[in-house]
Structures are given as structure tokens and as C-alpha cells.
Amino acid sequence: MDLAEISDRLEIADVVTRYTRAIDTGDWDRLDTVFTADADIDYVQSGGIHDTYAVVKPWLAEMLPAFFPKRMHTIGQVEVPWVAGADELQCVAYFDNPMPMSDGQGGEKIVEVGGLYHHTMVRTPDGWRSRKLVEEVVWKRGL
Secondary structure, eight states: OOHHHHHHHHHHHHHHHHHHHHHHHTOGGGGGGTEEEEEEEEOGGGTOOEEEHHHHHHHHHHHHHHHOSSOOOEEEEEEOOOOTTOSEEEEEEEEEEEEEEEOSSSSEEEEEEEEEEEEEEEEETTEEEEEEEEEEEEEEEOO
8 A cells, every 4th residue: 555545545444434424423524525526325224314415404403303303323344445646446344333312202222223334435526525426234123
């Protein structure tokens, strides 16, 4: 690995981290540093929507706090199959996302989703960004 590849891999991993931190903290404007303006985002497998970033961002800000007031991702392996000099790469990141939600009886229950985030990363003048995200759900618990 040369220095340029190491730098790009670290930056791509940082995009994945910024994504999960933005979702978990509710810092919705931080997502602007994750996605391209024309990004395509697909949350259908987890019960969400599939649309453009412009539509998904306000949907996330409205829906996630309403159903899951607390969120916490754990990101596992981040795979970036490398192509030297490429300005577009596929990235796959394992995730585990436990979230407390109302149990409908005045208490809480923990629901958990595990799966893979499939990002199409592109090099932009502002650094690497996700142009496409598909959330693949591998398992659910408590739903």
C-alpha cells in the first residue's frame, strides 16, 4: 500500500464513521459531509424509504427520533476493494444497531438490527462522499 491508498482508505472509513455518528446523535446536517447532493439512499430492507438524499435527510430527522429516540451504531469491518487511481469505489461496512424504543406499556424494549451498509464512494473536490447507500439487513431482534 502506498501513502495515497492509505490516505484514501482512512478517509473512506471516516465517511462511514461520520454517517453513523450523524445518525446516532441526530446531527442531520453532518450528513451533508457524508453524501453527495444527488445520492441515492435505500432503507427499504429495514422498513424505510428509497429516495434521493434531499428526500431522505428530512425523513430521517422526522422518523428516527419519533420511533428510536436513542440510537447507537457499532461498525465492524470496512471493506474497500482497492483500484489504484479510481475515483469511484465500493465500500461495505458491517453494522450492529441496538436501539431502545417504547414497549407500548410505559417502558422500553431494545430492538436491534444487524447488516451491511453498501456505499458507492466517489472522490469529490471536498473529499470522498457516498453517492449511493443500500442498507442490507442480515438479522433483526426485538421487532
